[in-house]
Structure formats: C-alpha cells, structure tokens
Amino acid sequence: MALYIGLAGPMGSGKGKIAKILKKRGFRYISLSDVVRNHATKRKLEHTRKNLQDVGNDLRNVYGAGVLGKIVRETIKHASGQDWVVDGIRNPAEVKELKELTDFHLVGVSAGKEILVERMLDRAREGEEEKTKEEILESIERGLGKGEPKDGQQVAKCLKTADVLIKNEGTLKELEDKFDTFYSSLSKNE
Template identity: 25%
Template structure:
C-alpha cells in the first residue's frame, strides 16, 4: 500500500486530478466531501452553533455553507475556530478510510485529496506528496469562470499557502496548464509509478 497526499491551491485542478486517479483504480478520499458530510451531522451542527450562532443556519436548520464561508474567509480567527472543530474529525475519517482499504487491498494506491495538507502539517503522514500546479493568473482565470468575483478569487487564493511555496513539499508535481487529455496522460504516468511502488512495499 502507498498513501499519497494530494494538494494544490484553489483553481489548480486538484479535484479533476483525483477523479482521474479514481478512474484509473486508485482509492480516493476527498477532505472537502468529508467536511460537507460532517456539516450535516447534528453534533457538529451544535458545536458550530455554539461558536457562530444561528446566523449561519438556513430556515431548515441546515448550515448555509456560503454564509459560513463568507465569515471564515473574512475573519481569520473564526476560520481557526471552525478548523478546530472540523480538522480532528476529518483526520479521523481519512484514517478510518485508509484502514478499511488496507484490509481489502494490500497493494492499494490511496489518494487523500486535502486542500490544507501542508498548512495543517498532515503531509507528514503520507508516503508521497503530489502538488497539482497552475500559476496564479490561471487560478484567478478559472475562479472567475466559475462565477467568483476578482475579490473573492483573491481572498480564497490568499487564504492558502502560496502555490509556489507548496511546490517545496512535493515529491511529484503535476502541472495542469494544458488540455484535459494532456492532464490525463500525466496522471496515468504518475499512477503507474505509484502502483509499482505500492506493490514493492
């Protein structure tokens, strides 16, 4: 088995890369999806209500993710409080996933897609770190095409460690500046290399 931490910055194409890995046969877990599931958990909702009050809930008693995002991206101290609630639970979910996969497949290539892999220090838990790279101007362009304003795009990008800094932690860099076909080809080569390493371990 080989445990791989996959990261990048917003707009670099991490999720596209992890989906390609999944199609090729890797076991993929996405920290953002784990967070979305946790935000529907009643215990987590109570913890969030204690810190943020009821204004982050909609009329159905569900967490309004847009309102929550607006607060945490504008107030760093609130971001820290939210991370304190969520990060240990996300870590636990990922660990459980890895244990379950290992029971079934000793030669597994496990990819954990974690946006804050470097920021949280979680990169130390993985055999290999993959950074999906795109230059900042391309990140902004992609976010604008998704409907973000320039200000929102910059605020999201700046809330994470600069992509150039993340490259220093990478064992493997997948550059995502061309077509989807080119990206698929790059990911396929990386997957074959990881599969071989997993079988040799």
C-alpha cells in the first residue's frame, strides 16, 4: 500500500529538507505550491511570495479552502502503489482533503521566528535579495495565518492537526534523526 506524507510548516522550517530525505527513499514529490505557480503563470504574474500567497488565497476563496489539497489528492491517487511526499500544505481544509487518502500522515515542522528569518535571509530567492528582516517576518506571519481569512493561509492551524510536530532548531542531522523516529514508527505499523 502507498504511503503519503504531507508537510506543513512556515517558510524556512525545514520542510524541503524532509522532502529531500523522502525523495532519496523513493518517494515521488508534489507541492501544492506547484498548483499555485501554474495558476500564477496563467495569470501572467511574477512568482513572488506575495503574488503566490495572493493567488493561493484567491483559489481557496473561489473554489473552497481545500481546493489545492483536492487537486493534489486526485493527481496522486491514480499513481497506484507509489509513495508520495506532499509539500506546501497551508490550510486545514487541504489537510482534510488529503486525509481522505489511506495512509496519509501530516508532519509539522517548526522553528522559532528568529531562526526562520535568518534561514530566509540566507536562502533569499531571486527577486528577494533586498528583503528586510521585517518584511520576511511579515511574510512568515502571514503564512502562519496572521491577518488571513479562514480560507487563506493558516499554517499554524495545520501544525495543530499534525500527526507529529518536529521542532527544527538544530543541525540537518538532528532534523533527520527526529524525522526518522517518526518514519520508523510508520514502517512498524505496515
């Protein structure tokens, strides 16, 4: 039977690192952000964080808060027998849609805001090199749900529904060890 692991957490928390670990173990990768990027491209919008956050919110507002989870669920359920890592979960309704998959587990990844800001400064994406700490913190808080509508980004609420919450404030090895503790418990249940 296929295993589905969803990842939720603020920017810079380490979701991408866990996704890389799972890809090395043969998991296929899909991100709800890919769906949002496709829609931003269709709208001829630059792929800035703000634009992507706005497009994602617009899709959730128009088609329902779980729409991105539903699109991804329908995509991966037809890839029979393959394990998947689902990244970029930002609303509890997306979690609800993905939980309809048998053997779906949500991993929440978190870190203190100061650490998140420093990581985002270190990995500034194209067009974001000039962002200030305050702008990055504002973007992180928006993703967590500050000032967002119910059908908007609500990462903090997603973290509360996680099957495991990993605090990632150490080394990459420590993150991998924490994740492996959870992952090995899944393997024992099969």
